Amino acid sequence: MITNDNGLYAAFVAKDARFDGRFFVGISSTRIYCRPVCRARQPKAENCTFYSTAAEAELAGYRPCLLCRPELAPGTSITDATTVLAHKAARMLEKNCGTGQNLDELAGRLGCTDRHLRRVFTTEYNVSPVQYLQTCRLLLAKNLITDTNLNIIDVAMAAGFGSLRRFNDLFKKHYNLTPTTLRKQSAAGKQKNGNITLALGYRPPYRWEEMLNFLAGRAITGIEVVKNGEYMRTVHLENAEGKHVNGWVRVGHKPKKNVLSVTVSETLLPVLPQVLARIRHLFDLYCDPDAVYETLRVMNDIRPGLCVLGTRVPGCFNAFEMAVRAVLGQQITVKAASTLAARIVDAYGTPVQTGIEGLTHVFPSPEAILALDGPIENHFGPLGVIAARSRTIYELARTIVQGEIDFDLCAQPEEEMKKLMTIHGIGSWTAQYIAMRAMEWPDAFLETDAGVKKALQPNTSKKLLEMAESWRPWRSYATISLWNSL
Incomplete structure (x- = not known):
């Protein structure tokens, strides 16, 4: 900087x-x-x-x-912040700006006092967490007013304002115009079908085709579809009152504007900040590709073109869904893991109506897995899942429900990886993979992975770890680069 x-x-x-x-x-x-x-x-x-x-x-x-x-400006990645705690807090404020979460709750999730969080946050960002949250809400509202045809009161509620009056007062105070005036000045009114389309910015370049290829190869039938250069999936979330909300999302690419176009069903309006935060995570929109490439371009000394500017690390939209798929993928092919995941969805997922071909279910929640009667292997065994992996999935669901492991912007990914490896059936490869995709950990490295070994053969795992030391703190990006090279 x-x-x-x-x-x-x-x-x-x-x-x-x-x-x-x-x-x-x-x-x-x-x-x-x-x-x-x-x-x-x-x-x-x-x-x-x-x-x-x-x-x-x-x-x-x-x-x-x-x-x-x-x-529309892209955010900053984990290593951009001198204080990781402040960075995590900022992400959580963005994600939960539509809820009534207070600073005490936020600090508790991050393992510190609200006083310490306020001090660290103000030092890092030069504003208090409350002021940052207010700006998040105002900018989301401005985006909705400009790009959608939503009623002003729906905009206010979606952005997390408790009342229309408070929203109008703050908007006029900060922006010197009313929401209605901005609506008249904008090009809104184009979206008449009830869906909501917004733009999320990124720093170019962005290797969109590589991202889609990765997601397409791991798409779960009924949950995800990659078609015509777009990614689509079903969504199941809870709003601030704990009410279950189902819907769908579609993501496309507009390279000339350096944005992703995100369309969500109108049913997801009550959880819109959560949806947008998960999309940013899934598509790694906080990445600074130049900073990553500055470190990883030494990979091209091994083989030209091994590292390409603009490579992103695919995140995830649903951490439990991705973790289950990672467990299923142990020692079998990517395609076989997708087949097993699709069988679980078909048997235990919740059917939803989306109007989009191929999007038929939402993935079973950890609570739904724990609620199954009898041994878990009796349920998953007939689907082709071996007993050991069935029990690993059950234990994974239990730790999530009981709050023993935090996938959501956890403050210390390395500590969460250690917790993961206490679960029978989860080793270093699975823990690193989950951290890379679910915890936004940029420095995971899978030295025992078959693809990584193939890309850098004939080196041993020990030698690969030694080579990867110079790739810190971007070893997750190095891993994806090696997979892409195949």
Whole structure:
């Protein structure tokens, strides 16, 4: 990150997408703040003040630019934050901005006091967690007003505001215009089918085809479909009141705009922040590809083209679903694991109506697995799952339900991996794989994996670990690069 104003202004003049989301520019002559890629008329250097977050710019009295739309800026990856705790807290605030979660609950999940979290967060982001949360809600609302045809009251509720009056007051105070005025100025009104389509930004380049190929090869029949350059899946979540919500999501790519187009069914509006956060995780939208490549390009000394700029680590949308599939995939082919997962879905998943061919069920929850009568192998055995793996899946469900393992932005992935390996049937490979995809751990490395060995043959696992030391802290990206090279 550039730290001097001259360097930041030079990056702003260059409109370099690599800096998008890394800083924001407050312009004193207009009292608006912009992304560094904004194409508006270039302001003078003396009129520019630079901020690390949108929340900090808004706290200073600036309102978001209607042209570059700061709400579309990509976020920052784990290693970008000097304080991992603050980074985790920011992600959780974004994900839960539609709920009433307070700071005490957030701090408890992160294993610290609210006082410590507030101090660390303010040091890292120059705003308090409450101010950051408020900006998250306002920017999500602005996105919905601009890009959808939702009623203003539905926008307010989806963004986590307790009342329409409070939403209107805050919006006018921060942005100097009312939600209705913004709606009239925008191009909204195009979406008439009841679905919600928004854009999520990323830092280019993005290897979209490689991401789709990975997901397509592991898609579970009934749950996921990859077709015509898009990814689609069913969704099951709980809203703030604990009510179960079902629906579907479709994700496409708009490379000219450096965004993913995300369409969700209207039924998911009550859990929209959760859905968007999971999509960002699944498609690794927080990644800074230049920072990753700067470290991993040494891989090309082994073989040209081994590491390609823009490679992402596929995350997951449903951590339990992905973990079950990882257990099923032990010592069998990717295709065979998908077949077994599809049988479990067909037998124990919940049917849903989506209107999309191939999307018919949601994956069984950990609670549903624990509720099955009798030994778990009696249920999964007839589906072709061996008894040992059936019991591993059951134990995995139990630890999740009882809160013994945290997959959701856990503060210490390495500690969670140790907990995973206490479950009979989960070894280092499975724990590393789950951490890489479910916990956003960027430094997992699967030295015993058959694909990794094949890509770097004839090296031994011990030699591979030695080679991978120079790839820290991006060994997860190195693993994906090796798989892609095959």
